[in-house]
Amino acid sequence: MQLGIEPTIHPQVEHRNCRFGAYTEIGTMSFLENTVLDDYSYCGQFCFFQNAEIGKFSNIAAAVRVGPTRHPTDRPTQHHFTYRRTLYGFDDRDDEDFFSWRTDQTAWIGHDTWLGHGAIIMPGVTVGTGCVIGAGAVVTRDIPAYAIAVGVPARVVKERFPERVATALQEIAWWNWPHHLIKSRLPAFTGSAESFVEQYAGSREGG
Numbered sequence: 001m002q003l004g005i006e007p008t009i010h011p012q013v014e015h016r017n018c019r020f021g022a023y024t025e026i027g028t029m030s031f032l033e034n035t036v037l038d039d040y041s042y043c044g045q046f047c048f049f050q051n052a053e054i055g056k057f058s059n060i061a062a063a064v065r066v067g068p069t070r071h072p073t074d075r076p077t078q079h080h081f082t083y084r085r086t087l088y089g090f091d092d093r094d095d096e097d098f099f100s101w102r103t104d105q106t107a108w109i110g111h112d113t114w115l116g117h118g119a120i121i122m123p124g125v126t127v128g129t130g131c132v133i134g135a136g137a138v139v140t141r142d143i144p145a146y147a148i149a150v151g152v153p154a155r156v157v158k159e160r161f162p163e164r165v166a167t168a169l170q171e172i173a174w175w176n177w178p179h180h181l182i183k184s185r186l187p188a189f190t191g192s193a194e195s196f197v198e199q200y201a202g203s204r205e206g207g
Contacts, residue, residue: 007037010045022179027062034103035066040175044117051103051123055111056175061135066121067107072098110145111175129170130160145170161193168197 001008007020010028018032021039026032030047037043037054044062052066060066071078083098085091107121110129117135121127126142133139134150143149146166148158160166174182182189188196 021056038111051105052107052109052121054109055113055129057112058109059114061115061117061119063118064115064121065119066109066115067105067123068120069102070105070123111173130166132160165193165197168201169193172197172200174200 003023003025005022007022007024007026009015009020009026010030012029013026013032014030015026015032016034018035018037020026020037021041023040024037025042026037027043027045027047029045030043030049032047032049033051035049035052035054037049038056038058040056041054041058041060043049043060043064046063047060047065048068049066050069054060054066071080072082075082081088081090083095085094102123105123107123108126109115109121110127110131112129113127113131113133115121115127115133116137119133119135120138121133122138122140125139127133127139128143128145128147130146131143132148133143133154134148136152137150137154138152139149139154141153143154143156146160146169147156148160149156151157161169177185188199
């Protein structure tokens with residue numbers, strides 16, 4: 001199998017109101033709603049994304065949950081009969097204001113991120129570019145770029161690179177390079193981040 005401009009969507013995937021970029025792949029038995037999965041990003045099997053913006057080159061393992069929808073904890077009951085009213089014959093219209101509020105709680109996943117198996121990213125949270133989120137972590141607050149976060153709730157335990165390297169990578173923004181340029185510079189991606197930064201810092205090519 002080779003990925004291409006059209007997204008690769010494996011069997012038994014359900015998606016609603018989504019946009020998929022080039023060279024994307026969605027694992028079997030996944031569900032996506034109100035989600036953008038940008039170029040070169042992929043997810044494994046059994047993933048569940050709602051109200052999510054996912055950047056380029058994101059690596060998402062199996063059984064990851066992004067943007068689990070919230071129940072109305074401020075109401076007398078949390079049950080969804082208060083907003084899925086037609087389901088129970090309580091009204092001829094559902095609570096569209098509540099559904100709109102849910103949709104607005106967008107989870108943002110940056111470029112070149114890695115979300116480990118079974119991780120949960122809560123609504124409205126930003127996972128910065130270059131982050132690693134450990135398997136089984138529950139991310140309840142923003143994680144800065146190029147940090148490694150693990151645990152429940154997730155906490156930053158390490159920075160991937162020194163600040164100067166992380167800053168330079170974001171300025172280079174290689175994820176915006178065109179396909180042919182990434183292909184021609186493939187050897188540079190297999191070396192160290194430091195050597196990559198030394199080679200391309202300040203370069204405007206492809207950016």
